[in-house]
Amino acid sequence: MSDKIFKSFLLVSALMLLLIFAGIFFSLSKGAIPAFREFGFFGFIFSGEWNSRTGAEEYGALAFISGTLLTSVLALVFCLPFSLPVSFFVGEYYRGKKIAAVLGGIVDLLAGIPSIVYGLWGFYALRPLIQSLGLSEQGFGMLTSSLVLAIMIIPYASSLSAEFIRMVPQELKEGAYSLGATRAEVIRNIILPGSFSGIFSAYILALGRAIGETMAVTMLIGNTNRIPHGLMDTGNTMASIIANQFGEADGLKLSSLIAIGLLLFLITAIVNFLGRLMIKRYSI
């Protein structure tokens, strides 16, 4: 075929990516308009109501935005004490050795486990544990979901961080060692400061992953529609409320769910954008 036709095929394909993204934004916005018109844009975002009583429906996103933020940030906090050591194990201590590849492989497998399997494990193995510890009667809630979320994001946080740790130039490390520093001192004074922005962006991206997670959270968060105030409170996240109620929703409720979808889309886009921006700035 002629060069021109082929090249336009290529262009069209690339264009489709653009169109899909734009289409997502457009369709979500369109579907959300009825809800925003009814409750006001900021009114919707900041309302903690979620009430389907006929004739007096009132919906708002605040309960779910809070749920999402709480579980995701908690997940980050819980995963840090494990994912950071893993990145140093793989990127510094045993760098290039077989054991690092093995650990890296194991942690990677964690990323491959489907979300629903995590949810099942959380439900059947973790929940009874939380119950027996007396922390919560039913075992659902922010804590349980965050714990499982934390496990799910460990691979994302650790593998990207390990890359940045590896990127610290050997000559800087040698310079520090030649002054008599121990490995711990080299890590603290040279490697960490040198890879910090990269590691930070890795965790931002991991946060983005946690924010969008659906199945595991849906199965563990308790499915109540109120703003969570405590660790053991049940609730819902933006993703889980959609998963729970989309199937039977219509009219204003459907529009509200789509509006929540739009907000979720925007939040993950912004988080991902920030994370990647930091990486780009750092690599230059």
Next chain:
Amino acid sequence: MENLTKTPILSLKELSVSYTPGKYAVNKVSANIYEGLITSVMGPSGCGKSTLIRAINRMHELYPDIRISGSIELRGQDLLQINPSEVRRMAGMVFQRPNPFPTMSIYDNVLAGYKLIGIKQSRQEKDELVETSLKSVGLWDEVKDSLSKRGSFLSGGQQQRLCIARALALKPDILLMDEPTSALDPIATNLIEELLVKLKKEVTIVIVTHNMSQAARISDYSMFMYLGELVEYDKTEIMFTNPSDKRTEEYLTGKFG
């Protein structure tokens, strides 16, 4: 050359270093390095000269597959038997490419040897140490108004002098230099060579160089290494004018490099 009083400060005894069993990068090297002098280590690529000085400050331990035997005595103490961290404070090192720490200011870079291991000093102690060290490398006037800035704006030669100051701040007995001017322009090289001749009274210098004329210019004693062996070790003047070993002569006359 003035009359040299030779006090050995560093004694290498049958020092051998190998990366793979049986293959020696440094093969049974024995020599005395004399205090207050500049000793150069020369030889073609792969002769073991870098491996030799990196063995002295135990840098090879960063790469665990390396095997070492023999002894390295500094004022009677075997450096291979004490903790590497201590060894490195007695034998400082300057590398081929200047490597000031990019996240630290010039001031902190000079003090890095103390900061890294958590030694607390008073503000006055620190100020004095920084000034003394930078003055001893001739950098003080050039940077005294920018001490709190990061060192990235400095030229290559200035950065290398900063690294020398950083090593000197620890007041080591020996300064090991691994081709310190090979990445620098001729003017910077010249400055540093002059600096080293001045510094040798304060700190014994062992300098690896692939630049024969540099060795001839600044060193008092020279070692010639080939394939891991110490082929010849003598006063520079003698070695360059009347080498004992044929291989030395061939290297110096450019028959191989």
Next chain:
Amino acid sequence: MSSLKYRLFKNKLLSLSVIVLSALTAVPLVLIIGKVFLQGWRQINWDFFTETTPSTLDALLAINNNQPIPGGIANGIVGTLMMVLIASAIAIPIGVMSGIYLSENRKTRFSSVVRFLTDLLQGTPSIILGIIAYLWVVIPLKSYSALAGSVALAIMMLPLIVRSTEETMNLLPVSLKEAGLALGSPYSSVVLKVLLPSAFGGVFTGILLSISRVIGETAPLMLTALGATAIQWDVSKPASAVSLLIWEFYNDPNLQSMIWSASLFLLLLVLSLNILAKQLAKKWRI
């Protein structure tokens, strides 16, 4: 003044902590796979793969009579297979061609935008893509369908395929393209017959990885494919999927025991695809 002993102690403490905490991260993997395996392997037999899911009534009767629950997940397997195939048919051509475009037009403003948006697309939660497929396919067709599910999965697969194609193509030496063009071949032939085959390894592993990513997805399918009790091949009708079945079993008190066998199947499928992709990548030195 920090003594040497204290510093060496801190050093040792740090390395021990790193080792212990790293080893602990392997624990959840073992626990999860272990649980799924132990509870799931007993239910797996020939019927598991060939029979469709039992109704909740049949299951109840079997439980009351102390018999193993009849049936299997054949409808789910077929549904998953069908939707992944269609999703691949959509995503592979678009993804590979886009990847080629981005690689061939590396520095343009347009390419940066597309690359950026593709990255954002990759980070988009799967449930959102489920909503999109609902809006774009379910509503117009006025029915839940396998096609809708496939569309959601296809959008999920796209970014991975685009990126791996682009990266692999970038690694090819320029001389390869130049040699082809110098022989007078048209651009399309050079790309399709010289560059792409050389990039095959990376592209293929990218495809495998994207498939392993979508095979286990549940959320988007809940809004699009909905589920089905029988094996059916009509893409315009609702379809089952292994992941959807697990969700159904989870919600049905009589079908609890099937949860684990279905999960075991899904887990093995996903993990082996994952491992296969990584081994191939290593073998082909990507």
